[in-house]
Amino acid sequence: MTRLLKFAFLAAALAIVTAPAPAVAQGGRAEVEIDHTAKAVLKTDLRMGDFRALSDGKEVQETAARLREIVANDLLLSGLFRVGGNGFKPAELPFSWTIDATVEATAGGGPVTVNLNLLTWPDRQLVLTKRYRPGPDQVRTTAHHFADEVVRTAVGSEGIALTRIAFSRGRGDRRDIFVVDYDGEGLLRLTANRTLNLCPDWSPDGAETASGQVKQVIAMEGLNLGADWSPDGKELLISLSKGGDPEIYRITPEGKIIKRLTVSPAIEISPSWAPNGRELVFTSDSSGTPQLYMIDREGAGKRRVTFEGKYNDSATLSPNGEWLAYAAREDVVTQIIVMRPGGEDRRVVTDASWRNCEDPSWAPDGRHLVFASDRTGASKLYVYDVVEGGFRQLTFGNDPDITPAWSH
Amino acid sequence: MKKSSLSRLMLVVCVCALALAALGGCSKKPAVVTAPAPVEQVAEPIAEAPKPEPVEPAGPDYANLDPSQYGIEDVFFSYDQYDLGDVSMGVLSKNARILKEAGVTLMVAGHCDERGTIEYNLALGEKRAKAARDYLVSLGVPAGSLKVTSYGESRPFSNGHTENDWAQNRRAHFERP
Numbered sequence: 001m002t003r004l005l006k007f008a009f010l011a012a013a014l015a016i017v018t019a020p021a022p023a024v025a026q027g028g029r030a031e032v033e034i035d036h037t038a039k040a041v042l043k044t045d046l047r048m049g050d051f052r053a054l055s056d057g058k059e060v061q062e063t064a065a066r067l068r069e070i071v072a073n074d075l076l077l078s079g080l081f082r083v084g085g086n087g088f089k090p091a092e093l094p095f096s097w098t099i100d101a102t103v104e105a106t107a108g109g110g111p112v113t114v115n116l117n118l119l120t121w122p123d124r125q126l127v128l129t130k131r132y133r134p135g136p137d138q139v140r141t142t143a144h145h146f147a148d149e150v151v152r153t154a155v156g157s158e159g160i161a162l163t164r165i166a167f168s169r170g171r172g173d174r175r176d177i178f179v180v181d182y183d184g185e186g187l188l189r190l191t192a193n194r195t196l197n198l199c200p201d202w203s204p205d206g207a208e209t210a211s212g213q214v215k216q217v218i219a220m221e222g223l224n225l226g227a228d229w230s231p232d233g234k235e236l237l238i239s240l241s242k243g244g245d246p247e248i249y250r251i252t253p254e255g256k257i258i259k260r261l262t263v264s265p266a267i268e269i270s271p272s273w274a275p276n277g278r279e280l281v282f283t284s285d286s287s288g289t290p291q292l293y294m295i296d297r298e299g300a301g302k303r304r305v306t307f308e309g310k311y312n313d314s315a316t317l318s319p320n321g322e323w324l325a326y327a328a329r330e331d332v333v334t335q336i337i338v339m340r341p342g343g344e345d346r347r348v349v350t351d352a353s354w355r356n357c358e359d360p361s362w363a364p365d366g367r368h369l370v371f372a373s374d375r376t377g378a379s380k381l382y383v384y385d386v387v388e389g390g391f392r393q394l395t396f397g398n399d400p401d402i403t404p405a406w407s408h
Numbered sequence: 409m410k411k412s413s414l415s416r417l418m419l420v421v422c423v424c425a426l427a428l429a430a431l432g433g434c435s436k437k438p439a440v441v442t443a444p445a446p447v448e449q450v451a452e453p454i455a456e457a458p459k460p461e462p463v464e465p466a467g468p469d470y471a472n473l474d475p476s477q478y479g480i481e482d483v484f485f486s487y488d489q490y491d492l493g494d495v496s497m498g499v500l501s502k503n504a505r506i507l508k509e510a511g512v513t514l515m516v517a518g519h520c521d522e523r524g525t526i527e528y529n530l531a532l533g534e535k536r537a538k539a540a541r542d543y544l545v546s547l548g549v550p551a552g553s554l555k556v557t558s559y560g561e562s563r564p565f566s567n568g569h570t571e572n573d574w575a576q577n578r579r580a581h582f583e584r585p
Contacts, residue, residue: 172562246531267531313525358525
């Protein structure tokens with residue numbers, strides 16, 4: 001058995017608590033006209049009202065306080081709202097929102113009962129109400145679930161409060177896969193097999209049974225690099241060097257080769273599906289330097305995407321197809337670039353103070369991007385907001401974190 | 409129920425089982441090779457003295473030595489390159505002569521400097537290792553005696569961040585498999 005075998009694994013995440021299904025919404029929908037075409041750059045004012053504990057007891061009090069904090073943070077992190085507290089005076093035009101909630105002990109015991117309400121401001125018309133009964137370990141999920149409901153109702157887009165980011169943590173060739181909630185909470189380790197675990201990717205659906213087991217998909221001779229699930233979840237893209245040098249293949253989730261897509265004596269790596277599943281972007285150094293190319297799913301119609309710079313890699317298209325993010329060498333460091341798939345609007349997101357940045361991955365909202373940077377010494381994960389241009393640090397600690405993948 | 413309900417998730421993880429090859433590779437102390445004591449020839453005036461057996465010097469204990477201890481040298485590369493220059497080809501020619509005599513199996517491991525992406529560097533390191541391996545094979549070293557792997561940027565020889573450090577880290581390194 002040669003040691004140059006590299007393995008790709010199918011890993012099943014530990015099951016998280018199921019998002020508590022909301023009880024039947026109560027109260028009539030108010031007659032509110034919502035203009036969903038409003039640009040996301042314009043933030044909607046949102047006032048966090050009272051989260052009242054209606055019964056005594058530590059769990060009720062704590063649940064009310066935690067829900068308010070987490071919902072407010074989720075709505076802030078969405079980038080869609082200007083969030084304020086009780087004293088916040090939202091602008092009254094074109095429209096604004098307020099959220100309030102009640103938490104009370106449930107008759108007969110068991111988990112507390114939570115009612116969360118979204119109302120217009122200042123006329124307080126009830127637009128959305130949700131009832132949950134979260135256990136103590138489900139408060140975060142409940143808050144995230146309601147925050148996404150608010151985003152859907154108030155803005156008309158899908159929220160990201162329930163998403164998570166998988167990544168590789170460790171040093172040298174001892175790295176394991178971890179998962180963290182999109183807000184930096186709930187860190188969970190998934191592998192402990194004392195080898196190099198890199199480049200996790202989430203399947204688009206939840207069809208596989210989760211049990212915390214890790215299943216090997218492919219173990220070809222040579223490099224097996226960078227699997228990327230197709231949008232329909234039926235196949236994967238991977239780069240295999242079993243034929244001599246790395247080429248792009250489509251494989252089944254069982255590891256059977258469907259089709260080889262590239263043929264060249266150069267390096268072909270980092271394949272990533274376009275959201276339509278008909279095309280893919282990848283890196284090839286066939287021109288002498290690594291550059292980005294697109295081809296269709298049969299391997300035809302190859303076209304070069306990047307012409308600027310001598311080193312472009314790790315490309316990924318945003319889920320709405322509007323942006324292409326990738327890593328590029330700028331001077332002596334690698335930086336994150338965002339541009340339109342046609343090459344317009346190219347902007348270098350990071351600067352030299354970020355040192356080396358790599359492996360961008362899009363959130364399902366097509367607005368947020370996670371990437372790794374070693375600006376503090378060890379590589380850590382950061383989230384970038386493409387609309388506003390802000391950053392926040394997602395992971396902390398001394399062990400390097402690399403190859404993040406945002407869940408769908 | 410939200411589509412991204414997180415109850416059941418699947419991950420694909422690309423695991424590069426880079427194995428423990430090099431860990432074991434350099435740690436063991438090399439066995440000490442003792443040269444046989446020279447056979448003393450005493451001049452005796454007696455005719456028909458038994459002829460001394462010709463003594464062959466014992467060869468190195470290849471299997472237990474680090475390749476560098478019997479003259480195998482690494483080859484170095486320019487930034488983002490995997491082609492062999494004249495100097496590298498000269499080094500590999502010498503390596504080939506030694507390897508054909510030694511008859512050992514070695515691992516050729518490709519390394520890269522820290523610049524660039526992790527994935528690309530794994531591919532680049534493999535290209536470097538294969539370039540060295542292929543040239544040795546073209547010089548008559550049995551293909552089966554050379555394995556290749558890539559450590560990308562994960563095992564630097566020099567931990568600094570200068571061009572001198574980077575140059576040290578762009579190489580095809582020979583180690584016991």
